[in-house]
Amino acid sequence: MNKILTLIIPIYNTQEYLKKCLDSLIIQESLLPLLEILLVIDGSPDNAISIAKEYEANYPETFIVIDKENGGYGSVLKRGIQEAKGKYCKVLDSDDWYDNQAFERFVLELQAINHDVVVTDFVKEFVFENRSEKQTLPSLKNQQVYQLDTEINNLKGDVFVMHRLAYKTEVLRKAKINFPEKVFYTDTLFASIPLFFAKDLYYTNLQLYRYFIGRDGQTIAPESIRKNRKSVETVIKYYYQKFLENKNELSEQKKIYSLNALKTLVEMYYRILYHLPYKDSKKEMSEWNTFVKKTEEHKEFTTNKMVRYYNLLPYFIFRYTSVIWKE
Known part of the structure; x- marks a missing residue:
């Protein structure tokens, strides 16, 4: 079965969060073969590779473990884009997770569209404060298509952030991003540079990505x-x-x-x-x-x-x- 979505999951020192992340991706059995989930172990010194291999063994059509030397976040994105077989490509950090039901609907929706960029909503999860903040885009219409060459400046809000975005894999490859290695914040390049080559954008208000805020050592602090x-x-x-x-x-x-x-x-x-x-x-x-x-x-x-x-x-x-x- 052709893959509709490649999900790149960079993994480094997040073994205590990894199962929650990966469990959130187990959707109905008929849809799993549409997914290619690349579990990229970036020289992680913990036990993450053993956890990842469990999922690869249980769902061999869907989960693929890539064990590589440490090169930083950008090196993971570069490797993932090179390996990707899905029509679309998206990134999920291994200490974050997806809303399971929203993810299932997202995969169903991807099968019915053919646009260069797909944008969703996401939720900031302040886990230690026991609260959430929905990150919506009220100026955009649900299931609406926008032409980027003429309408990009009409898209109000933080539209082009990694947590929202899925790009066509062919658009990512056309961008030829040589992600700097052992450098933080390269998700900005994943989010921004492919826009040079993308023609249209499809917005769906699914609250898909759950972004964990407050973990010790987070690079956004x-x-x-x-x-x-x-x-x-x-x-x-x-x-x-x-x-x-x-x-x-x-x-x-x-x-x-x-x-x-x-x-x-x-x-x-x-x-x-x-x-x-x-x-x-x-x-x-x-x-x-x-x-x-x-x-x-x-x-x-x-x-x-x-x-x-x-x-x-x-x-x-x-x-x-x-x-x-x-x-």
Whole structure:
């Protein structure tokens, strides 16, 4: 049976969450053969591979274990896209899970459509606080198709984040993303760069992905972001490089969207560096500002109030001027 969906699951040091993740993917028997679930063990030092192999043994048509040397999240995505046999490709982190019933309906829905991007809703699960937050897209209509070359800037909300997205595998391969290895936050590249090549988007309001918030060591925590800031810088620079390679082929609307997305990331990195200790902040902000000023789009990237103040004021004044936060 042809595979409708390849699900890439990066696995590293998450054995205590893995069974919950994989159990959430066991849907009705007639649909399981439509799935290819790649369990990519990224040199994980725990017992995750034994757990993964149990599922491979019990569901050999669906679960495939790939045991590889540690190369980081991006290396897993790269390997998964290379191996994928499904019409669509999606990523699920191994400490997260899917709503089981929504996943079953999602697989049924994929069989009836033929669009480059499929977008769903997701839920943030604050497990230790015993609460959830639904992440909906009220400006989009359920089961509606949108033409990205002309409508991408009309799609309001955080549409293009990994938790929502399934891409056609052929679109992902066309993007030729050479994911940086041993770098965090490469899910941003998975979410963003294939948009250069995708023509249309289908939205379904299924609350599919359950995103675990609050686990120790999560890379989204502010202190982790600051610690891993060079990964953020690498991702932004790679995204910008791919934009330059493809911008002449983009529609005007896609060009505007991509530049705005990059502008947001560039500004975010200034803010990350601002929160470092004084000496580190001064040095790294100077280096980052030099890079930004040399880009073709530097006028766009430096319109933010914080960046303008940085370029106007001596650093010791900029550092202690609270007005830059009043935006």
